Amino acid sequence: MKIAFDAKRITHNGTGLGNYGRMVVDMLSTYAPENKYLLYTPDPGRDDLRGRVRLCDSVEFKYPAKAHSRLGRNLWRFSGVSKELPRDIDLFHGLTGELPAGLKKEGVRSVVTIHDLIFLRYPSFYKWIDRKIYTYKYRKACQQADRIIAISEATKRDIIHFFHIPEQKIDVVYQGCDKNFKGTVTEESRRALRRKYALPERFLLTVGSIEERKNLLLIVRALVLLEEPMHLVVIGKRTPYTARVEQFAAEHGLGDYLHILNRVPFDELPVFYNMAEIFLYPSRFEGFGIPMIEAANCGVPCIGATGSCLEEAGGPDQIYVNPDDPEELAAKIRLLASDPALRVQIALRGKDYVRRFEPKVLYRDYLKVYEKVIGK
Helix, strand or coil, X not given: CEEEEECHHHHHCCCHHHHHHHHHHHHHHHHCCCCEEEEECCCCCCHHHHCCCCCCCCEEEECCCCCXXXXXXXXXXXXXXXXXXXXXXXXXXXXXXXXXXXXXXCCCCEEEEECXXXXXXXXXXXXXXXXXXXXXXXXXHHHHCCEEEECCHHHHHHHHHHHCCCHHHEEECCCCCCHHHHCCCCHHHHHHHHHHHCCCCCCEEEECCCCHHHCHHHHHHHHHCCCCCCCEEEECCCCHHHHHHHHHHHHCCCHHHEEEECCCCHHHHHHHHHHCCEEEECCCCCCCCHHHHHHHHCCCCEEEECCCCHHHHHCCCCEEEXXXXXXXXXXXXXXXXXXXXXXXXXXHHHHHHHXXXXXXXXXXXXXXXXXXXHCC
């Protein structure tokens, strides 16, 4: 097969959608090298991100033939790509909820990945104009695509509910996490990180942009209820919501126990996970919840939230709480913090569960979707 991808996020986004695109391309080129994978991106983007893609004979970056201005490159991604695809292309895969216009006119079959429809599920978390743009693009892509990949059963349910897409058109294909989270962390790395960030001996960890949906305030409210204060390390991009959390922590005597870190290098994240006592991820809603998989691969027990897809990501042996109940979260933190044997038991079971998200397992699911599209 010869498969084209919308690769802008691969070359421009260091986390999230960029990680997903790089993961898909890397697993396919590793386990199905007989195919050709063409990565269409409006410009080379960041050298470090492009360098994360496993370069081999089956992978090739493609750039606009003529577009040089920013507007020209955006228009190329919107519609010009369709005209530049080779005639023997088997299909186009939109990795981030979008498809270029004109694919059907050029006779090109397509697949689109939908990560989440949180902007429709929780509209108050998004600007009005963003909701309108996302809704238009995602609905049109779902209608246009020959098949849709949903990254979780929760996302599949939302696609059916909001866009009225037939269930038979949607395949659930999970995603994994970067291989960096599956290696061994040395004691030297731990000591260096502790010195660099002045980390306490024991700490809880949460990772993700600090926005209201991620529910960081719930964690701090739960910490207030503990008999003994516990340190919380937060790794994520600051937003205006961060100030609310910091103010609450200060007002309740937890200012010195809240450690908010921004712009942490990607290769340091596995060390943080491995050093944490418990990983907390009480997000109100996620498309899938990759941090749960990252934490499980690093052997740390997790507490997630009910209500979306986190049980799919973490598995049945992790702990889940109501995202509006600080007392329940405090009770579960108290339980795990006081029982080392239970933490080890949950961590081992979690690590076993996430083996289903290994590339050597997942790549077959992608190929099955592609084969449905091209009729093999």
